[in-house]
Amino acid sequence: MTQTFALAELDVTPSDAAPSRLTEQVVELDALLGQELLGHDDMTGNDAEGVLRNLQETVAHRRRMVLAVDRVPQGAVVGGLGLPVLPGRGETGESTVLGSVLVSLGRQENTDRAHVVLEVHPGHRRQGIGTALHRVAEEVARAEGRSVLDTYTGHARSAEPGSPDALEAPTGFGVLDRREGPAAFALAHGWCLLQTETHSQLDPAEGMARVDALEAAAWPLAQGYEVVTWSGRTPEEHVEGMCDLYRRMSTDVPQGDAGREEEVWTPERVEANDTRREESGARTVFAMARHTTSGQAVAYSYLQTPRRRPTAAYQEDTLVAAEHRGHRLGTLVKTAALRRAVAEWPQVQRIHTWNAGENGPMLAINTTLGYRPVSIEGIWEKRLG
Incomplete structure (x- = not known):
């Protein structure tokens, strides 16, 4: 040809x-x-x-x-x-x-x-x-x-577990159709499926209708914590806290067997990250939970929306430090960030987020907020010979 x-x-x-x-x-x-x-x-x-x-x-x-x-x-x-x-x-x-x-x-x-x-x-x-x-x-x-490549593929639907063409993620969560274009291409070129992520979508109005009840149920379990929010660049008083939370985020979320190294975050890197977002045209809102006695930053969540597409927003990172889980902090930072996003970005019609299939607690929070699955992503790896 x-x-x-x-x-x-x-x-x-x-x-x-x-x-x-x-x-x-x-x-x-x-x-x-x-x-x-x-x-x-x-x-x-x-x-x-x-x-x-x-x-x-x-x-x-x-x-x-x-x-x-x-x-x-x-x-x-x-x-x-x-x-x-x-x-x-x-x-x-x-x-x-x-x-x-x-x-x-x-x-x-x-x-x-x-x-x-x-x-x-x-x-x-x-x-x-x-x-x-x-x-x-x-x-x-x-x-x-x-020596290692990684990528992701988008799929409109999952395959039926146990079907002849089912490709099951080794994590035990998520099934792709090995015949479908992106999966077939990846397999033909030597890639291995590591993990799947659920892509979910939220109508902001539906989420806001649930926020009050979710927060009322969460705060009794979060005594001794406070939640702060901001928009855009990280305030100076929160930079050190975000250094620690970004570092944790690099390894604490489920990643299958990807074996990624822990990232090193410094105030300079946080500043550069903020600048990169601004220059790419992204607007952001953050929510951070702090332990009131120690002042330690223990959880965060953020959303962003592109200036060129004000009808869409993305729920990006959400993390609760392992030693502070069990206090509904994940719910509280997500609802606080959502409140601020809806107030500042009234044009947003859809909010998108992605979660590993094995991340049950975060998927459960999203469901209670009103997120609905709309597609599935495959996370792939290839080792170069």
Whole structure:
């Protein structure tokens, strides 16, 4: 079969020029795939400017994006990957994006790993594009000294347990259909399923109708604790507490057998993380629980919404320190964050969250708040030979 595409690296060098048409097409492809899976494009949080900012190198990460395009303009310079380099800003000619792969490389911990996000336009599948992008991702990872790849796949529904094509997660929670496109592709390219996550969705109005009763039931069990909230950047008085909570979050949540290293969080890293969110166009609200006697930060939860998509929000991290569980703190930080989010973001129509299938306590809290499952994600790993 004649190859009808070419690979090129996206140049994300900062400049005053507007994002290129190529970068805009990266956003459009992501939105199209969201529509295909979920019927909306809520998962496309970044606009073209946000994509380019997210691809900038930071103290914590380095990221590279390779595109599959229908043609490469004449005169394109070959870059360090041995591929033509096309501009993320300015004019790019007539190239059309058919697929993309993003490779994220941690610089401070988990330096044996690379995270991969691979997307192919639905109208151009089964033409070798996914395989070619996958091969490049492996080459980038190996060149950076990485021996493990990880990724995720989205699925509209679970498979029936025990059916001939059922692919059960080794955690014992979650079943995928091994014949379905993303799972079939991953298996064909040597990936192993580690875990599944439930993707749930909340109508903010339904959640708010339940908040008062949930808090009334929780506070009698949370004597000796207080909950504080804020929006945007972390207040100076909470930075040290967030350093500890972010560190715990990196290893305390269920991760199957991924074996990730504990992250090291410093005040500088918290500040850089806040800056990255701001520059990508995200707005955030946080809730933190503190032990009133010691002042220790013991739980947190946060939501974010992209400025370009004010009708969608994402319930991100929620964590309760192990030694402080059993006091309904998870409920209290989630309800406090939800209250603030609804007050500040009245346009939000849907809130999305993801939880490991084995994380029963957090799934139970979400159910009581009104979240309903809408899809399932597979968490995969591949060890490079």
